[in-house]
Amino acid sequence: MTGLLVAAIMMGTPLLLGSLAEVYVERTGVMNTAIEGTFLMGAWAAFVVTYTTHNLWLGLAAAIVAGVFTTLIYGVICIYLGQDQVVVGTAINILAMGLTAFLFRAQFGTPLSPLTVDPFPKIPIPVLSQIPVLGPALFEQNLLTYSVYVIAPLMIWVLHRTSLGLTVRSAGENPTAVDVAGIDVKRVRLLTVSFAGVLCGIAGAFYSIGFLGLFTETMIGGRGWIAFAICFLGNWSPRGAVLGTLVFGLAEAIAIQMQSSGALIIPNEVFIGLPYVLTIVLTVARKTFNVPEKLGVAYAIES
């Protein structure tokens, strides 16, 4: 049970970073459909830089740079050139898949055994980690997971209680009003998208240098899309994203535990498919959604 919770919180970390980022972006009226590719770019950059410099923090910084770079390309084409977000996202995801694999090969060739780095170590917090069951789950994780404990409440507070949050929300609900108030809607959107690049880059880094300590081209495997889905299912609210992440983190932890326990009564694929089935069921089951009014619509000033 404890092991399951530890894994759930761990696997939930990148999902929460990704889904919170998606909530912010979508609240400004932009869907970040390049999220899967951004995760992958983050994972790749973090691994490559950590491997060459032996410094995890430089690796993390590289992941942030790669994440912002990816979302900036996405943002400029969608927001300033007004192109279709689904289409641009697909292009970026294909490119990220090709680029990371290509550059990885260019740098390392085909190594005989997988290259590894030491991932961020787990740091038990004294006293707190001694609490039964919940202690190890919450307070015996790595620094990236701890950082989420600060980032998530902060993001909830900013979105709902500050004028910055109001600007973000209005950009998606009523961009014209934001424009009339003298705030550049496109700039708000682009800055939020780049901010999402920071978080998604870190989320990607979590997969490569957060616990596995290696990089493969398929390591994200749709988890970016899970984060994307959590944003929808959480009703575009950061609190909903936290709740959704717990559910999906738990689902993934169960899948991992079932796979490693060997003797399977229920086929492995049921657990692999579970998060996706869950998303479909929840999407269809809930009719009224708090969809941002201008989600997916490029903002153009009438002239």
Place this chain on the structure above:
Amino acid sequence: MNRRVLDLIVTNVLAVVLGLVVSGLLILLLGKDPLHAYGTLISGVFRDQYTFGEIFVKATPLIFSGLAFALPFKAKLFNIGAQGQFYIGAVTAVAVSLWLGPLMPGPLVLLVALALTLVLSAVWAGLIGLAKAKRGSNEFLLSMMSTFVALALMNYLLRTFLREAKGEYPQTDPLLNATWLPVIVPDTRIHLGFVLALLAAIGCWFFLFRTKFGFRVRATGQNARAARMSGINPDRVYVLIFAVAGALAGAAGFTEVNGVQHMLVQGFNPDVGAQGIGIAILANANPIGVIFASILFGVLIVGGGIMGQLSGIPNSYINVMIGIVMIFVIVGNYVRARIETRREVRRVKAGDSK
């Protein structure tokens, strides 16, 4: 030729060339000569009849998956689940062919396999349209998620019911020769599926631009509310268009299994869906354009593969090329729209009311 069509062709050709140039710069990172690499790509494609034919072999599933995105796109719907619909089709085709192969004459097996493939993949995708119509669900999210479910389903079946008799790998037994789609050009692997793909594209064009229902699809895409006001039921459009898109992507599964692979292997053709989106965009969602865009992608895939063998450039470069070309095509769409607007403004200002 229509001026807008000409604009489209010119900007897209420019975008493709620019995209290839920019991605070529990455070859420099490998310490290799991009011009030489592209030379290998082009001469490789033309080196013999078999290789040249491979272009059309690779283009066949892409025409289907391109149409599977393009058709809903005309109704402003996003079907990004073509990959999953393709897997459902492939699983159906292989299961039916293996099951009926020893019981019936080959052509009959092929017909039954095709029919069941179309039905099952149409139902699979039609449910997405139904959820959109009845529950207002987001079809983008649903179609994306359904791909992962289809993948898990396929992997499960390959590990259990459909697994080869030897039980060694997650793949099926090979199909009987009688249930293969016939090769239509000697000394190549071009099979009847290519003709089916061409017919499908022409059929989609006719459906979109020459039928009442096609008009309703396009009207819904341009303005769903106005369409509803004028008596069109968009809900019906959602279900039908998704079912048709699913059947198209499923048909690609049939032609790949019965025409090329002659078995089902885990993890085959993982990029058909995503590349289909690129093709649809390059073709501006025009079904006839999809044929040409697919052939271009076929050249890149076949040539890219040969380049990999001869110049030591990894296969992942194919996705680099396709990704960068797609981005240039998208930016090209923006540039073209601006040029056309400017031209329109000039025309109006000049008082020419032609």
